[in-house]
Amino acid sequence: MPQLTNPILPGFNPDPSILRVGDDYYIATSTFEWFPGVQIHHSKDLANWELITRPLNRKTQLDMRGDPDSCGVWAPCLTHDGEKFWLVYTDVKRKDGSFKDAHNYIVWADKIEGPWSDPIYTNSSGFDPSLFHDDDGKKWFVNMTWDHRRRPLLFAGIVLQEFDPVAEKLVGPIKNIYKGTDLKLVEGPHLYKRNGWYYLLTAEGGTAYDHACTFARSRNIDGPYETHPDQHILTSKDAPLAALQRSGHGDIVETPDGKTYLVHLTGRPTTQERRCVLGRETAIQEAYWGEDDWLHVKDGPVPSLHVDVPGTRDEAKYWAEQRYTFENGMPIDFQWLRTPETERIFSTEGGKLTLFGRESIGSWFEQALVARRQQHFSYDAETVVDFKATDERTMAGLTAYYSRYNFFYLAVTAHADGQRELLLMSSEISWPDGNLRFPADPVQIPNEGKVKLALTIRGKALQFFYALEGQDLQPIGPVLDASILSDECGGHQAHGSFTGAFVGVAAHDLNGTASPATFDYFTYRPQHDASDRYEIEGLVTGPKQG
CATH class of the missing domain: 2.115.10.20 (Glycosyl hydrolase domain; family 43)
Structure with a gap:
């Protein structure tokens, strides 16, 4: 098998x-x-x-x-x-x-x-x-x-x-x-x-x-x-030292030929702080019924990393680049936060994603933030945004997001005088105060034109990039600690944060005028890096151009 x-x-x-x-x-x-x-x-x-x-x-x-x-x-x-x-x-x-x-x-x-x-x-x-x-x-x-x-x-x-x-x-x-x-x-x-x-x-x-x-x-x-x-x-x-930690919360199923399997929650911690950046995931174990009518996990109770199942996983599909466009509406991989009134936060008319700026990033009520799960320890993400920011209360861009207390956000925004700029924002485990940190000085950009935004994550190393039209990507800000996008840093005591890291796009308009930001596409590109052993040190080489 x-x-x-x-x-x-x-x-x-x-x-x-x-x-x-x-x-x-x-x-x-x-x-x-x-x-x-x-x-x-x-x-x-x-x-x-x-x-x-x-x-x-x-x-x-x-x-x-x-x-x-x-x-x-x-x-x-x-x-x-x-x-x-x-x-x-x-x-x-x-x-x-x-x-x-x-x-x-x-x-x-x-x-x-x-x-x-x-x-x-x-x-x-x-x-x-x-x-x-x-x-x-x-x-x-x-x-x-x-x-x-x-x-x-x-x-x-x-x-x-x-x-x-x-x-x-x-x-x-x-x-x-x-x-x-x-x-x-x-x-x-x-x-x-x-x-x-x-x-x-x-x-x-x-x-x-x-x-x-x-x-x-x-x-x-x-x-x-x-x-x-x-x-x-x-x-x-x-x-x-087991590869699969935090294992529990399960359910059982029987195959047509009588085999029994247990699916269960698990986490794969990274770094010396044991941070589960990918959140709580679903694993599977083979089980069997004993002569005493009790269920046992094969080779248990510690969960196995490698398990015999009827099928063979398509690894090429798992590692394939995902380039999302919006001609057919919102791709199923994406979700947004809390609101069922989608027409107030986004539109896919014209084959592009338009976000309507709402409340601040981290709002518990209505914010325009659309994202997909991080499912690999190392990946690249990229988008192109067209946004006419008017002041410091309007912003739109690329975010790596866990919760209101744990996120990174590279946004096209503007100074108080209306001059557009790129601003890198971070929460950096801001619980309980929720205050922003600014890892780099703003970068002034022209008041018109699209901007390409990108990020790379290699283990715990996160680097943002940007490019103006006709230019190559260049880094902005320092290498950041992506491992804070984890349950263990989610702003709560133990057993209090339950989700996982996302990457996506956002738009915010604190003036209340719902400024539109249009995104041409979104790319998520998994990367093999140092055998994906979770804690990656060293330099970030930058995302693939394209």
């Missing part, structure tokens, strides 16, 4: 929920504050995955304006009951402090591509909900529950309640079925049934370096549940 190298969904793709319908596999992952909500990838062989849809794509389903960084859509669960696809998700409105405002919803569709229904609101008692379809026809809603009175930990266990699809609401009693192990922070529940047993897979230990998949079972759906003899069937917490 062919081997692949994990992860199967590189870059920010956390909290995987996997499903097989016939010969088709689907994985749904969290998107947090990025719109549209939930990524669904498709595969025929568990090796090659294609992003096919983001189902939460209209205002009636999802409006995240005002959601803080790393809030929004958490831990979706994708299932199929033989007739319909079901998707359960949380929209988190607040996560810091004692309270969690986490609203849980259910949508459904006849086809995976949609259209998906308007949501049914279920509860706000916790997050990470899932939906289990029992063989007697009943449907069960499962989520962790949150108790703001508990100290020091606020995770109160996994709760179960019946869902009535006709009445479109939860019915009957709520029962706490599992309190977890001494690793604590029990969340991410998924229910299964096999050989007369109900199995409960949960995540524990938080999403940092103590993360784990914990397994339990019961003869009755409402418990009591006994924990697996090994407690944690997958974890890197005791293997600090």
Whole structure:
């Protein structure tokens, strides 16, 4: 059987929920504050995955304006009951402090591509909900529950309640079925049934370096549940040198020939600070059922970097340059922040991307920032912008972005007297003050004409470039530390930042006049560099011209 190298969904793709319908596999992952909500990838062989849809794509389903960084859509669960696809998700409105405002919803569709229904609101008692379809026809809603009175930990266990699809609401009693192990922070529940047993897979230990998949079972759906003899069937917490760290929050699937696989969240730390620039990714492990009816991860519990799967990954496609144009609308690789009212922040008329400057970079409400995931440790990015900046409150350009506290931004803007200039801005881990840093002096440029903007990342080394029309690219500013675009520097305590690095374009108009900025194209070019061993030192040679 062919081997692949994990992860199967590189870059920010956390909290995987996997499903097989016939010969088709689907994985749904969290998107947090990025719109549209939930990524669904498709595969025929568990090796090659294609992003096919983001189902939460209209205002009636999802409006995240005002959601803080790393809030929004958490831990979706994708299932199929033989007739319909079901998707359960949380929209988190607040996560810091004692309270969690986490609203849980259910949508459904006849086809995976949609259209998906308007949501049914279920509860706000916790997050990470899932939906289990029992063989007697009943449907069960499962989520962790949150108790703001508990100290020091606020995770109160996994709760179960019946869902009535006709009445479109939860019915009957709520029962706490599992309190977890001494690793604590029990969340991410998924229910299964096999050989007369109900199995409960949960995540524990938080999403940092103590993360784990914990397994339990019961003869009755409402418990009591006994924990697996090994407690944690997958974890890197005791293997600090393993290639895959932060491993947990999983889901299981069975192939048509009876093999079992576990997909799970993981991170690949870089630099001596162990920073996960690509965020939390999705990996896969082969598993098997023992004679004792317990699930075991092959060669586990430490996750394997190399795994046997039915298919062979197309590595050429993974390393191919992506040159995006906009004749057919917004390419599926791109997302934007929070707002469902896309007409207010961008247009693709005329085959180019026009952004309408809105609030400042880092706004939690309405800003024009369109970007794609960083999925390689080293890459080049490039665009050409046409923008008539009028003063220092109007700006548009190229950004490497994690959150309001962690970004780099090379923008065409203007001095107070109206003279256009290039300004390099950085947040440089500005939590909690949120103040900008300016790594270089502004560069004066003509008041008319397009400007080419580019950046290179080689491991942790980030360099910006620019070129006026008819000129070659030249560097602007110093080599910057790209490793701050990571969960570990996201402006929160441990277990508090959940996304990943993006690269894209932005436009901001703090005068409130929605100044347009037009981008001709966008290029993302993966690069091999020093065997991609994550911490790269040395000089940046500059992006390829073109």
